[in-house]
Amino acid sequence: MKYTVMINEGPYQHQSSDTALQFVRAALEKGHEIFRVFFYHDGVNNGTRLSVPPADDRLLQKEWSELGLEHGLDLVICIAAAQRRGLMDESEAKRQGLDADNIIEGFRISGLGQLIEGGIQSDRTIVFGD
Amino acid sequence: MATKKFMFVNRKAPYGTVYALESLEVVLISAAFDQDVSLAFIDDGVYQITKGQDTTTIGQKNFSKAYKALGDYDISKLYVEKESLAERGLTQDDLMDLVWEDEDDDWAEKSSIIIVSREEMAAIMAEQEVTLSF
Numbered sequence A: 001m002k003y004t005v006m007i008n009e010g011p012y013q014h015q016s017s018d019t020a021l022q023f024v025r026a027a028l029e030k031g032h033e034i035f036r037v038f039f040y041h042d043g044v045n046n047g048t049r050l051s052v053p054p055a056d057d058r059l060l061q062k063e064w065s066e067l068g069l070e071h072g073l074d075l076v077i078c079i080a081a082a083q084r085r086g087l088m089d090e091s092e093a094k095r096q097g098l099d100a101d102n103i104i105e106g107f108r109i110s111g112l113g114q115l116i117e118g119g120i121q122s123d124r125t126i127v128f129g130d
Numbered sequence B: 001m002a003t004k005k006f007m008f009v010n011r012k013a014p015y016g017t018v019y020a021l022e023s024l025e026v027v028l029i030s031a032a033f034d035q036d037v038s039l040a041f042i043d044d045g046v047y048q049i050t051k052g053q054d055t056t057t058i059g060q061k062n063f064s065k066a067y068k069a070l071g072d073y074d075i076s077k078l079y080v081e082k083e084s085l086a087e088r089g090l091t092q093d094d095l096m097d098l099v100w101e102d103e104d105d106d107w108a109e110k111s112s113i114i115i116v117s118r119e120e121m122a123a124i125m126a127e128q129e130v131t132l133s134f
Helices: A016-029 A041-047 A060-071 A079-085 A090-095 A113-121 B019-033 B043-049 B064-073 B082-087 B118-126
Strands: A002-007 A033-039 A075-078 A107-110 A124-128 B005-010 B036-041 B078-081 B099-102 B108-111 B113-116 B130-133
Touching: A002 A016, A002 A041, A002 A113, A016 A033, A016 A041, A016 A060, A016 A124, A033 A041, A033 A060, A033 A113, A041 A060, A041 A075, A041 A079, A060 A075, A060 A107, A075 A079, A075 A113, A079 A090, A079 A107, A079 B019, A113 B019, A113 B130, A124 B130, B005 B019, B005 B043, B005 B118, B019 B036, B019 B064, B036 B043, B036 B118, B043 B064, B043 B078, B043 B082, B064 B099, B078 B082, B078 B118, B082 B113, B082 B118, B113 B118
Parallel strands: A002 A033, A002 A124, A033 A075, A075 A107, B005 B036, B005 B130, B036 B078, B078 B113
Antiparallel strands: B099 B108
């Protein structure tokens, strides 16, 4: 089955990123296709490369990044939500005249249309959030 | 592109958290994809479409007027749960007058608000192909 996954909450603050990560891993193991993972609301914070949790804790952003790169996942951060919360890739930072970018490898920033398209193209759309 | 039944489920009050505002942004984008879109308002989500919202003292943008534009985007099915209204002491009179123009009926202005029971809402949700909850 082809899935689009939406994640609406930030890492650590909320369980949804962990649960979605486990869901995506399990779906891939079972041979399902993940069409897209779309990060919205505070969920965009799953795409920062500047998180430094205590050494004995998981680093969720890195886990997403590695899973994405390993399986060629399309990890999309909503641009409107990202701009509100200070998540930038290099080109967007340049366009906004900002002096830094912070997106982790394996993610890309794009519009909300990507979520709607995911819903249209996938057999199931699953929302992880509050 | 295929047409699917999309439902956006609004469960939270318009202010206090950003869910309602960012939900509306998704709804407006969805209009560009020519899908069969409906909205559900349940729990505190019913407050999103109440009349007379005034945000001047909280320093936030009053985005309630944007709901009035939904009809212009061919989004004309706003299901509001009767029990959620009643539990909050609200009736349809407390809601904004949200309308759409029916081009098959000489552009007659019709209400977009459809009050449904909790049971009916469950049945409408079960018919959807893509349900996004906020």
